[in-house]
Amino acid sequence: MSEQVTFDNSISLDHIGRIYQMIGNIPFFAEKKARINSIEVLPGGLTNSNYKVTVNNVAYAVRIAGPGTEEYLNRPAEKHAATLMAELNINAPVIWYDEKTGCQVCLYIHGKTLHIPDMQEEKYIKKAAQVFKKYHQSGKEFISRFDLLKETYSYKNLLIQKNFAFYDGAELFEQKIEEVREALEKNPPKLAPCHNDPLCENWLDDEKNFYLIDWEYCGMNDPMFDLAALCLEAELNEEQEKLLLTEYFGGELTEKQFGSLIINKFLCDALWSYWAVLQIATGKPHEEYWPYGLNRFNRAYALINDGSLDRALAAYNK
Structure with a gap:
């Protein structure tokens, strides 16, 4: 799974490990025998770390939620809203969401x-x-x-x-x-x-x-x-x-x-x-x-x- 993977040197080993673990444990990817091709940093975000992760040559937006954010953010509510808005074609399609931590994977939108x-x-x-x-x-x-x-x-x-x-x-x-x-x-x-x-x-x-x-x-x-x-x-x-x-x-x-x-x-x-x-x-x-x-x-x-x-x-x- 790690063969010929490219990733930004600025990404911590901890986050690379978490991304691999995340992708490896999500049924959506397991069914596809997922192989990570690349990991890139996505800019922006004051509280979370965001990455563009290409899996089986399809791009996804992966969020690693900031530590402690679950104390003041309602993660189950976000999952509910994000899913509803994806149905209206306003939000990116949600592939996976962890209601405990707020980590999530969405389909990456190729646009501006x-x-x-x-x-x-x-x-x-x-x-x-x-x-x-x-x-x-x-x-x-x-x-x-x-x-x-x-x-x-x-x-x-x-x-x-x-x-x-x-x-x-x-x-x-x-x-x-x-x-x-x-x-x-x-x-x-x-x-x-x-x-x-x-x-x-x-x-x-x-x-x-x-x-x-x-x-x-x-x-x-x-x-x-x-x-x-x-x-x-x-x-x-x-x-x-x-x-x-x-x-x-x-x-x-x-x-x-x-x-x-x-x-x-x-x-x-x-x-x-x-x-x-x-x-x-x-x-x-x-x-x-x-x-x-x-x-x-x-x-x-x-x-x-x-x-x-x-x-x-x-x-x-x-």
Whole structure:
């Protein structure tokens, strides 16, 4: 099985061994008398290690889940969502999934992985809006709930328990999170199946389909969160944001719809800023995660400082 195998020298022997063990133990490959031809590193991913593994001359995407991720990620829920989305031809076909660890094997999609400049193009903004619309309105039910505020408070409380400091300005930040919570409790959004982490590198274009992969943070949520997260990840300007929303809603935007986008942008950055600091508190590199979280914290804080969040809450509460 190891004859003439090529692999990147940067891959650890531990991960090469785990990939061999994984492929060797999966019935799908055992039935085919699987032989690994090559192993390549796939870029991206803050928490997991991803590889393109060619088996019997067919390419697969193999994920080795990051240690400890099972503590805060619902792996059975991801398997359920990833399978449902594959049926809609939105996610890559799932070959095997380990519900305990989150390790998985999917069919590799031969296409273009998007990056920020790509997603800022009009054609991809429109394509993303249609993919969002397709699964948000699919009538599918995910088995998990992605409760933004609950997740945020959970990360915050874990930091308190670990006696780990957050960024300067946390008091006003937390006050505004409370104001958002009150607004959403008074007027709760209708929930839909959501991806919740649609960064540009999770979008793939093979010129036949437009895929959204990596459903780790899936769950029933306010669908506007997916749109807000993409606006942030793709660094869309206001004109591009309005194009995304117009394509998604199919008409003129209301103040409340745009206000909901601003609220969800604030919540998205708040969530991932707490998440980033929690990664450091659990042993991840400070130099990698602190600046990432600080950037998101500062961007959310800017919505407080320039009055955007207050205006959005006023529009939402009308």
